[in-house]
Amino acid sequence: MHKPRKEMIAETRAKLTAAARHAFGTVGYADASMDDFTAAAGLTRGALYHHFGDKKGLLEAVILQIDAEMSERLCAVAARAEAPWQGFVDECIAYLEMALEPEIQRIMLRDGPAVLGDPWNWPTQSACIRAMTDSLRRLVEDGTLVDIDPEAAARLINGATIHAAQWIANADDPKAVAPKAVKATKAMLEGLRARDGAAAG
Secondary structure (H helix, E strand, O other): OOOOHHHHHHHHHHHHHHHHHHHHHHOOOOOOOHHHHHHHOOOOHHHHHHHHOOHHHHHHHHHHHHHHHHHHHHHHHHHHOOOHHHHHHHHHHHHHHHOOOHHHHHHHHHHHHHHHOOHHHOOHHHHHHHHHHHHHHHHHHOOOEOOOOHHHHHHHHHHHHHHHHHHHHHOOOHHHHHHHHHHHHHHHHHOOEOOOHHHHO
Protein backbone atom coordinates (compact mmCIF):
# COMPACT_ATOMS: atom_id res chain seq x y z
CA MET A 1 0.00 0.00 0.00
CA HIS A 2 1.42 3.34 -1.05
CA LYS A 3 1.86 6.08 1.52
CA PRO A 4 -0.02 9.34 0.89
CA ARG A 5 2.07 11.90 -1.01
CA LYS A 6 1.95 14.34 1.89
CA GLU A 7 3.40 11.72 4.23
CA MET A 8 6.16 10.82 1.78
CA ILE A 9 7.12 14.48 1.37
CA ALA A 10 7.26 14.93 5.16
CA GLU A 11 9.44 11.83 5.50
CA THR A 12 11.84 13.00 2.79
CA ARG A 13 12.17 16.44 4.35
CA ALA A 14 12.71 14.91 7.79
CA LYS A 15 15.44 12.57 6.50
CA LEU A 16 17.29 15.38 4.73
CA THR A 17 16.96 17.73 7.71
CA ALA A 18 18.26 15.09 10.14
CA ALA A 19 21.24 14.22 7.92
CA ALA A 20 22.08 17.87 7.34
CA ARG A 21 21.73 18.71 11.03
CA HIS A 22 24.20 15.99 11.91
CA ALA A 23 26.66 17.21 9.27
CA PHE A 24 26.30 20.90 10.14
CA GLY A 25 26.67 20.12 13.84
CA THR A 26 29.79 18.00 13.47
CA VAL A 27 31.86 19.33 10.57
CA GLY A 28 30.19 22.71 10.10
CA TYR A 29 28.28 24.25 7.21
CA ALA A 30 31.27 25.02 5.00
CA ASP A 31 32.68 21.49 5.16
CA ALA A 32 29.36 19.66 5.03
CA SER A 33 29.05 17.85 1.70
CA MET A 34 25.64 17.77 0.08
CA ASP A 35 26.53 14.43 -1.51
CA ASP A 36 27.45 12.98 1.89
CA PHE A 37 24.29 13.94 3.70
CA THR A 38 21.95 13.13 0.82
CA ALA A 39 23.61 9.70 0.68
CA ALA A 40 23.25 9.38 4.47
CA ALA A 41 19.53 10.08 4.04
CA GLY A 42 19.33 7.56 1.19
CA LEU A 43 18.27 10.30 -1.21
CA THR A 44 19.66 12.30 -4.13
CA ARG A 45 20.78 15.87 -4.66
CA GLY A 46 17.67 16.27 -6.76
CA ALA A 47 15.52 15.62 -3.70
CA LEU A 48 17.45 18.25 -1.76
CA TYR A 49 17.01 20.86 -4.51
CA HIS A 50 13.33 19.99 -4.88
CA HIS A 51 12.49 20.34 -1.19
CA PHE A 52 14.91 23.00 0.03
CA GLY A 53 16.28 24.78 -3.04
CA ASP A 54 19.91 24.51 -1.99
CA LYS A 55 22.26 23.92 0.92
CA LYS A 56 21.41 27.32 2.39
CA GLY A 57 17.70 26.47 2.33
CA LEU A 58 18.46 23.29 4.21
CA LEU A 59 20.41 25.24 6.83
CA GLU A 60 17.37 27.49 7.31
CA ALA A 61 15.20 24.41 7.89
CA VAL A 62 17.68 23.02 10.43
CA ILE A 63 17.80 26.36 12.23
CA LEU A 64 14.00 26.52 12.42
CA GLN A 65 13.98 23.03 13.94
CA ILE A 66 16.65 23.79 16.54
CA ASP A 67 15.05 27.16 17.35
CA ALA A 68 11.72 25.44 18.08
CA GLU A 69 13.48 22.97 20.38
CA MET A 70 15.31 25.77 22.17
CA SER A 71 12.04 27.68 22.66
CA GLU A 72 10.40 24.61 24.16
CA ARG A 73 13.30 24.10 26.56
CA LEU A 74 13.32 27.77 27.57
CA CYS A 75 9.57 27.78 28.23
CA ALA A 76 10.06 24.76 30.50
CA VAL A 77 12.81 26.60 32.38
CA ALA A 78 10.56 29.64 32.92
CA ALA A 79 7.65 27.45 34.03
CA ARG A 80 9.72 25.84 36.79
CA ALA A 81 10.41 29.16 38.53
CA GLU A 82 8.50 30.17 41.65
CA ALA A 83 7.70 33.66 40.36
CA PRO A 84 7.25 35.20 36.87
CA TRP A 85 10.24 37.53 37.19
CA GLN A 86 12.56 34.73 38.28
CA GLY A 87 11.25 32.67 35.38
CA PHE A 88 12.09 35.46 32.96
CA VAL A 89 15.63 35.81 34.34
CA ASP A 90 16.14 32.03 34.34
CA GLU A 91 15.04 31.87 30.70
CA CYS A 92 17.55 34.54 29.65
CA ILE A 93 20.38 32.81 31.52
CA ALA A 94 19.45 29.39 30.14
CA TYR A 95 19.67 30.84 26.62
CA LEU A 96 23.23 32.02 27.32
CA GLU A 97 24.17 28.63 28.77
CA MET A 98 22.92 26.94 25.59
CA ALA A 99 25.74 28.74 23.79
CA LEU A 100 28.05 26.16 25.39
CA GLU A 101 26.29 23.26 23.65
CA PRO A 102 28.34 22.23 20.58
CA GLU A 103 25.43 21.91 18.14
CA ILE A 104 23.79 25.20 19.11
CA GLN A 105 27.17 26.91 19.27
CA ARG A 106 28.16 25.84 15.76
CA ILE A 107 24.85 25.96 13.88
CA MET A 108 22.84 28.71 15.59
CA LEU A 109 25.53 31.08 16.76
CA ARG A 110 28.44 30.70 14.33
CA ASP A 111 27.44 29.25 10.97
CA GLY A 112 23.87 30.58 11.01
CA PRO A 113 24.82 34.26 11.21
CA ALA A 114 27.77 33.74 8.83
CA VAL A 115 25.54 32.20 6.13
CA LEU A 116 22.10 33.74 6.72
CA GLY A 117 23.14 37.16 8.04
CA ASP A 118 22.18 39.03 11.19
CA PRO A 119 19.88 36.88 13.39
CA TRP A 120 17.85 40.02 13.97
CA ASN A 121 16.40 39.49 10.48
CA TRP A 122 15.62 35.78 10.88
CA PRO A 123 11.90 34.88 10.74
CA THR A 124 12.04 33.42 14.25
CA GLN A 125 12.92 36.78 15.79
CA SER A 126 9.45 38.29 15.41
CA ALA A 127 7.84 35.54 17.49
CA CYS A 128 10.61 35.80 20.08
CA ILE A 129 10.16 39.56 20.44
CA ARG A 130 6.38 39.21 20.74
CA ALA A 131 6.66 36.56 23.46
CA MET A 132 9.23 38.56 25.40
CA THR A 133 7.16 41.75 25.05
CA ASP A 134 4.11 39.97 26.49
CA SER A 135 6.13 38.67 29.45
CA LEU A 136 7.58 42.10 30.19
CA ARG A 137 4.19 43.80 29.83
CA ARG A 138 2.78 41.59 32.56
CA LEU A 139 5.78 42.31 34.79
CA VAL A 140 5.38 46.07 34.28
CA GLU A 141 1.65 45.84 35.00
CA ASP A 142 2.12 43.91 38.25
CA GLY A 143 4.73 46.40 39.48
CA THR A 144 7.72 44.06 39.31
CA LEU A 145 9.49 46.25 36.75
CA VAL A 146 9.95 49.99 36.41
CA ASP A 147 7.55 51.79 34.10
CA ILE A 148 9.18 50.96 30.79
CA ASP A 149 7.85 50.30 27.31
CA PRO A 150 7.67 46.47 27.11
CA GLU A 151 8.58 46.21 23.44
CA ALA A 152 11.53 48.57 23.80
CA ALA A 153 12.79 46.54 26.76
CA ALA A 154 12.24 43.27 24.87
CA ARG A 155 14.25 44.47 21.89
CA LEU A 156 17.11 45.68 24.09
CA ILE A 157 17.23 42.48 26.15
CA ASN A 158 16.92 40.28 23.07
CA GLY A 159 19.74 42.13 21.32
CA ALA A 160 21.96 41.94 24.39
CA THR A 161 21.41 38.22 24.96
CA ILE A 162 21.97 37.34 21.28
CA HIS A 163 25.21 39.32 21.28
CA ALA A 164 26.32 37.74 24.56
CA ALA A 165 25.55 34.24 23.26
CA GLN A 166 27.58 34.92 20.11
CA TRP A 167 30.42 36.23 22.27
CA ILE A 168 30.41 32.93 24.17
CA ALA A 169 30.14 30.80 21.02
CA ASN A 170 32.99 32.57 19.22
CA ALA A 171 35.34 32.90 22.20
CA ASP A 172 38.63 31.04 22.37
CA ASP A 173 37.47 29.70 25.74
CA PRO A 174 33.64 29.71 25.82
CA LYS A 175 33.52 28.17 29.30
CA ALA A 176 35.55 31.07 30.69
CA VAL A 177 33.43 33.70 28.96
CA ALA A 178 30.00 32.26 29.83
CA PRO A 179 30.07 33.13 33.59
CA LYS A 180 31.05 36.72 32.72
CA ALA A 181 28.15 37.02 30.30
CA VAL A 182 25.73 35.50 32.82
CA LYS A 183 26.83 37.83 35.62
CA ALA A 184 26.56 40.94 33.43
CA THR A 185 23.14 39.87 32.12
CA LYS A 186 21.80 39.33 35.63
CA ALA A 187 23.04 42.79 36.64
CA MET A 188 21.44 44.36 33.55
CA LEU A 189 18.10 42.68 34.20
CA GLU A 190 18.17 43.57 37.90
CA GLY A 191 18.37 47.22 36.87
CA LEU A 192 14.89 46.97 35.37
CA ARG A 193 13.24 45.98 38.63
CA ALA A 194 11.08 48.41 40.56
CA ARG A 195 12.44 49.30 44.01
CA ASP A 196 9.85 47.09 45.67
CA GLY A 197 10.32 44.44 42.96
CA ALA A 198 11.54 41.93 45.51
CA ALA A 199 8.16 41.98 47.16
CA ALA A 200 6.38 41.72 43.82
CA GLY A 201 8.26 38.61 42.82
